[in-house]
Amino acid sequence: MAVLLSTRNKLALTAVCLAAMMSGLEISSVPVILPILEKQIHASFTQLQWIMNAYTLACTTVLMATGTLADRFGRKRLFLISITGFGLTSLLCGAANSPSLIIFGRFLQGMSGGAMLICLIAILSSQFPPGKARNTAFTAWGVVFGFGLGFGPMIGGLIVALASWQWVFLIHVVIAIITGLLAYKNVEESRDHENQQLDVGGVVSLTATVLSLTFYITQGGQIGYLSDRGLFIVGIALLCLMIFIYIERRHPHPMFDFTVFRNRAFSGALLGSIGMNFSFWPFMIYLPIYFQTVLGYDIVTAGLYLLAYTLPTLLMPPLATRLVSRFGAGKVIPSGLLGIGIGFWLMYFGLHGTIGVLPGAVVAGVALGLTNTPVTHTTTGALPANRAGMASGMDMSARLITLAINIAMMGTLLVAGVKLALCEALPAENSMQGLQSLAEKLAGGENSLPPALASVAREALISGFSGVLLYGAAGVCILALASHFLFNFRVKSALGRAEIES
Known part of the structure; x- marks a missing residue:
């Protein structure tokens, strides 16, 4: 340097x-x-x-x-x-x-x-x-x-x-x-x-869409997902989304040019951005709660254990670059997403076994490290140079929007899983409102409970985290298949036609 x-x-x-x-x-x-x-x-x-x-x-x-x-x-x-x-x-x-x-x-x-x-x-x-x-x-x-x-x-x-x-x-x-x-x-x-020209309408309508949807997911358990208020919020989100699409299709310099989705490499890589933030990064918000509340680690030890999840993401990019040079981004990105899914499955089974979540955390971190750099290079490199700025903005927006929605979604699933386990384990006379409040406290890291509740709370949290891991594993695996389809479907079709013609 x-x-x-x-x-x-x-x-x-x-x-x-x-x-x-x-x-x-x-x-x-x-x-x-x-x-x-x-x-x-x-x-x-x-x-x-x-x-x-x-x-x-x-x-x-x-x-x-x-x-x-x-x-x-x-x-x-x-x-x-x-x-x-x-x-x-x-x-x-x-x-x-x-x-x-x-x-x-x-x-x-x-x-x-x-x-x-x-x-x-x-x-x-x-x-x-x-x-x-x-x-x-x-x-x-x-x-x-x-x-x-x-x-x-x-x-x-x-x-x-x-x-x-x-x-x-x-x-x-x-x-x-x-x-x-x-x-x-x-x-x-x-x-x-x-x-x-600044696309003010696009910025405002997209922000309103994401904010409304996140509010609905986060607050839905309290206001009722199918209540009049809940459905009204969903309606606002859909209306803002339609306004956003309308504006972007007519703006001379849109922040999201929907025609770029015809580029299969760009679309496949963008699904990579969504996949990483569907599961890996939002789960990092809740993993410290597992280490501190379920396993009883202090905050420093929990931070050290989290290195098993985050440190591999720093070590893998050089290998990812070599793999892309040899096999292409169309193979590496979907494989990386699938690896994250495998890591989440391993963490799920580790919750209920003796190995714990660390092996799965390492696998997910390695897979994330193999995915991130190819995704960034492909989203910006798949489009002409004069659209690199927009491609980078769309990539970053996809990451942050997916992250915000799935922080809310994983939190909702965690509370729901804990509450369901509490309903099965505690006496029937406990009110649903009281169980909801206890579930939220446990999901937020509360561990100062009476000894009689401690073991029940621990099992309830494990049950809640099981649901979150299943959600993350299934979602990222589906996105891996979709990314593979976008990258490789046309290539396979062309090969098939060539074989028929020969």
Whole structure:
């Protein structure tokens, strides 16, 4: 790197990598403190879900708009604004003393984090010339971002052990100050003078669709999935979705150009993005609860055990690149998704056996590592160069939307499974409302129960996690088959015709 990059570009790359590390840490370090938030600030299970989902939903809100705004007003300027916003909103989260205030802070933090992520990618593309310098810069960014994601659970656990849960957020204030100073001095300003018109209608309608659907999944157990209010929310989601499709089909510069789905390589890879975030990443939100509540590990030990799930994702990309060169993305991506599904099946059987979930967690992590890089390269490389920005935005949006929906879905299934097991194990005189409340507390990490309930609660949680793992395994396996079909169906048809003609 020393030979390829000037001193200014090295310092600019340091700023970009620090911003990437903040983004990765904020996604993966927060799940380990959820059980602590349940105890110390009395956050309900639904509020814990929203603490995670507020961030991903807000990222999705700004994702597609940020690129256009950065092109118009300056990438460095928007990068500095997003870094400042991330630091201030991290301070707000760390100073919060109620679940509602943390959720509000997390939403604002997600908007800043999403803008920061898009800006740093644009800066890498504009400041570093094509060739070795740009490849070095993107490699460094990817490694640091992966480090934040992979080691986030352990770092979060260590921060809590040495200080308090507040510092899981407050640490970003310090990093943001350093990042901002480096970026101000060394990042070059750049603009696109032929920038396209902002698709405001598409942004608003897509956000409303995802927010309505997530609210319905998260709150459906309380308001009733088939109640008038529940069905009204579903109607709003469908209406917003139709408005979004209408706008995108008529906008001169749509954020989602539906014609690109005719490209089978792009569509197959996009299913890879959806598959990874259907099961692997949302389950990481709940896995710390299993380690801490079911197995009784402290927060540091739980963070170390989570490395079995996240660390393989950092080690596999070089192998994935070689496999794609030899077999093609059309084979590697569906196989990787199938591997995630196998990992989830192994975790499911491990819940009820002696091996535990670690072997399955390792398999799922390895499979994720083999899938992620080919997916990113294929979504951006399958379309013409002038559509690479839109392809990247669609890829990231697919990931975050799927993640937000499945955080809610897995949480709903976890509570439902725990409640069903409690209904079978506890006396019939317990009210359904009381069982629902107990199920939500257990799913949120509550473990201060009377000894008579402790064993029942543990078995109920295992039952709940079984349902979540079955959902994740079945869903990602179906997506693997769909991805394989999109990648390979036309090839097989052509071969079949050739054999008939010969």
